[in-house]
Amino acid sequence: MLTLRSLLAIMALTLGLMVSACGTSGGTVGARDAGVATQAQVDTSYALGSSDRLRVTVFGHPTLSGEFEVDGSGSISMPLIGQVRALGLSTVELENALAESLSDGYVLDPRVSVEVINYRPFYILGEVGRPGEYPYTSGLTVQNAVAAAGGFSYRANKRAVFIKSIDSNEEIAYDLTPSTVVKPGDTIRIGERIF
The missing domain is CATH 3.10.560.10 (Outer membrane lipoprotein wza domain like)
Structure with a gap:
């Protein structure tokens, strides 16, 4: 009977170690994922500036999509809506500004994507x-x-x-x-x- 208790204690200890090892592994993966999220935040918070070349996609409207360069005044010139200020904005902020301008009587519920294809030198x-x-x-x-x-x-x-x-x-x-x-x-x- 004593050996059965010892065997059960060893099994419980082994099971406890396995569970804690899984928890540690999950923590490591979580930390690694947090590092990736931090890097993504750094990339999305990049402030646009003169000479950045952008690819703007207005989904479902290929004539409004294309490549645009941030000019010396910090703006891009878009079809229909004209000059849009980009200087100092992140790509997400520019997406929102473009969607807001396009929704003002030009495009119903516009979905806009902006990516930097060439950074300033x-x-x-x-x-x-x-x-x-x-x-x-x-x-x-x-x-x-x-x-x-x-x-x-x-x-x-x-x-x-x-x-x-x-x-x-x-x-x-x-x-x-x-x-x-x-x-x-x-x-x-x-x-x-x-x-």
């Missing part, structure tokens, strides 16, 4: 082979940006990078690591090393 200065303006690609890092600009010069400081974002008036120094990211419109400056 980034700029790289300082100790690189070819300083200048370059097209932004998703997931761009400083190391990729330097490679696109012809690599480091022999005088380059390869430990730090100065980045000025488009919505800031000052540059910030960062450690130059493989994961140092570049955002659309950033100005990157590679400084000179001190011997």
